[in-house]
Amino acid sequence: MNVEQLYKELFAEIHTVTESLDILHQIDNLIQSLFNTKMSFQEKLDMYLEFSIKNNLLMLLERSGIDIGDANAIENFLTQLKTRIREIPVFEFSVAYEPTSTTVKHVAEWIYFNLHQNVLIDIKVNPELIGGAIIGFNGKMGDFSLKKKIEERYLSTN
Amino acid sequence: MNIIFIAIYFVLFILISIFAFYLYRKEQTLRKREQEVFNNAQAIINKSNYKAQKLIETASTKARDILDRTKIFKNNIEDYASEAVFQSVEKYVEELERVSDDVVKSYEEMFDDLKNKYIEDERIAISKIETQAMKQIEEFGKKVAAQNESYAKTLEKLAKQEELAVTMIESKATKSIEEFQKSIDDKTSAYQKYLEDIIASEKLSIDQINEVSKQQIDDLNARIMQTITDYQSNLQAFIDNEKGAMTKIEETAIAGIADMNQKVTEKTLSLQQSLEQMIVDEFKKAQTEIQQYKEAERTKIEKTVGSVVNKMAAEILGKSLRQEEHEKLLIEALENAKSQGLFNI
Numbered sequence: 001m002n003v004e005q006l007y008k009e010l011f012a013e014i015h016t017v018t019e020s021l022d023i024l025h026q027i028d029n030l031i032q033s034l035f036n037t038k039m040s041f042q043e044k045l046d047m048y049l050e051f052s053i054k055n056n057l058l059m060l061l062e063r064s065g066i067d068i069g070d071a072n073a074i075e076n077f078l079t080q081l082k083t084r085i086r087e088i089p090v091f092e093f094s095v096a097y098e099p100t101s102t103t104v105k106h107v108a109e110w111i112y113f114n115l116h117q118n119v120l121i122d123i124k125v126n127p128e129l130i131g132g133a134i135i136g137f138n139g140k141m142g143d144f145s146l147k148k149k150i151e152e153r154y155l156s157t158n
Numbered sequence: 159m160n161i162i163f164i165a166i167y168f169v170l171f172i173l174i175s176i177f178a179f180y181l182y183r184k185e186q187t188l189r190k191r192e193q194e195v196f197n198n199a200q201a202i203i204n205k206s207n208y209k210a211q212k213l214i215e216t217a218s219t220k221a222r223d224i225l226d227r228t229k230i231f232k233n234n235i236e237d238y239a240s241e242a243v244f245q246s247v248e249k250y251v252e253e254l255e256r257v258s259d260d261v262v263k264s265y266e267e268m269f270d271d272l273k274n275k276y277i278e279d280e281r282i283a284i285s286k287i288e289t290q291a292m293k294q295i296e297e298f299g300k301k302v303a304a305q306n307e308s309y310a311k312t313l314e315k316l317a318k319q320e321e322l323a324v325t326m327i328e329s330k331a332t333k334s335i336e337e338f339q340k341s342i343d344d345k346t347s348a349y350q351k352y353l354e355d356i357i358a359s360e361k362l363s364i365d366q367i368n369e370v371s372k373q374q375i376d377d378l379n380a381r382i383m384q385t386i387t388d389y390q391s392n393l394q395a396f397i398d399n400e401k402g403a404m405t406k407i408e409e410t411a412i413a414g415i416a417d418m419n420q421k422v423t424e425k426t427l428s429l430q431q432s433l434e435q436m437i438v439d440e441f442k443k444a445q446t447e448i449q450q451y452k453e454a455e456r457t458k459i460e461k462t463v464g465s466v467v468n469k470m471a472a473e474i475l476g477k478s479l480r481q482e483e484h485e486k487l488l489i490e491a492l493e494n495a496k497s498q499g500l501f502n503i
Contacts, residue, residue: 001215009218059211095484095488096484097481097484099484099485099488100481103481103484103485103488106485106489107489110489110492111492114492114496114501115501130479131479131483131484131487132488132491133487133488133492135491135492135495135500137495137500137501140500142494142495142498142500144490144491144494144495146487
């Protein structure tokens with residue numbers, strides 16, 4: 001697995017905009033702790049990062065040839081990682097109900113397998129939609145809600 | 159003694175030095191051992207990391223493979239599930255359509271009632287206007303007739319007054335003539351008496367007297383007759399003049415009545431026309447208002463029904479859809495978005 005694939009694997013763990021903000025915050029904390037000599041890098045990873053992110057990050061560091069003893073090199077790497085996270089395209093999703101984390105994961109998987117790229121899902125809840133979703137991506141919007149279908153059906157019969 | 163102590167100190171120093179050297183060597187050995195242990199541990203960690211990585215890679219590949227294979231299975235399930243969801247939704251939509259049809263029907267019935275009521279109200283209003291107009295025309299006609307009657311009465315009164323005036327004038331004239339005749343008779347008698355007195359007093363000859371008297375009497379009679387004729391002539395002229403004035407008054411009155419009748423007829427016709435126009439305008443206005451009202455009601459009903467349908471759909475479907483069905487609908491939305499090219503760059 002090359003570095004880019006590892007990046008993809010890492011980003012695939014981040015599903016939503018909220019999660020991305022959380023990860024960015026975790027990385028900031030890790031950067032601040034880099035020059036603390038009382039703790040090893042492993043301990044710092046354990047303390048500040050989520051398990052899934054931590055493992056992917058370790059593999060990325062190794063494949064990128066970053067010495068885990070070199071705080072400056074890690075700082076540069078993490079700063080670049082933050083930039084790349086911020087550049088992940090956002091997939092806007094208006095739904096009728098508050099989705100579970102499983103549903104979010106399923107949606108994210110669908111997007112990953114069909115669009116072959118990492119995206120961040122920005123979820124907004126609007127119960128009036130009844131079901132389905134309004135989807136916005138790359139400046140385009142589409143209403144695929146049940147409300148729209150019912151309205152169309154109602155209009156077509158009147 | 160001193161030498162013994164010195165020797166003892168020396169031996170002790172040697173022993174301490176040997177012990178210190180031993181300790182130093184021991185520490186070196188332990189450090190070396192520690193380094194070895196650390197190196198071994200590092201090696202083990204690296205090895206286990208590598209193994210773990212390999213395991214993860216293998217697991218990922220396997221998982222991906224399983225995921226790819228299960229995706230087909232999942233799609234099959236989804237097809238079946240989405241069909242089931244669609245059928246479920248279809249059922250609700252049918253129910254909603256039925257309910258919305260009922261709502262529309264009830265609104266239409268309500269609207270028909272309102273429309274009929276509005277039309278009935280308008281008819282009553284127009285009928286009232288017509289009745290009122292007819293009443294006004296009737297009242298106006300009565301008023302005109304009353305005025306005509308009053309005018310005729312006034313004319314009759316005037317004619318009677320004129321007749322009375324003429325009678326009075328004639329009576330006065332007759333009386334004046336009689337008085338005049340009487341005064342002439344009186345004067346003649348007085349003059350005769352005066353003459354008789356003269357005759358008696360002056361003792362004039364009867365012939366002379368007769369001659370003179372006769373001439374004078376003739377003159378006097380002639381003058382009296384002339385005066386009477388003049389008076390009668392003046393009186394006749396006065397009567398003729400009065401009669402002419404009366405005729406003129408009658409003619410003016412008749413012309414006035416005819417003119418008034420014409421004006422009244424024209425005014426009545428004009429009023430009738432304006433009333434007819436007013437009724438036509440009112441009817442057109444009512445028709446436009448009915449049309450506007452109908453359109454407004456239809457729009458209102460459509461909006462209300464749409465809102466009711468949406469609200470009911472939200473309430474019925476929103477509550478009845480299960481989490482899994484919501485997820486299926488989401489995946490369907492994504493599939494539709496993809497097929498419609500929403501994700502094309």
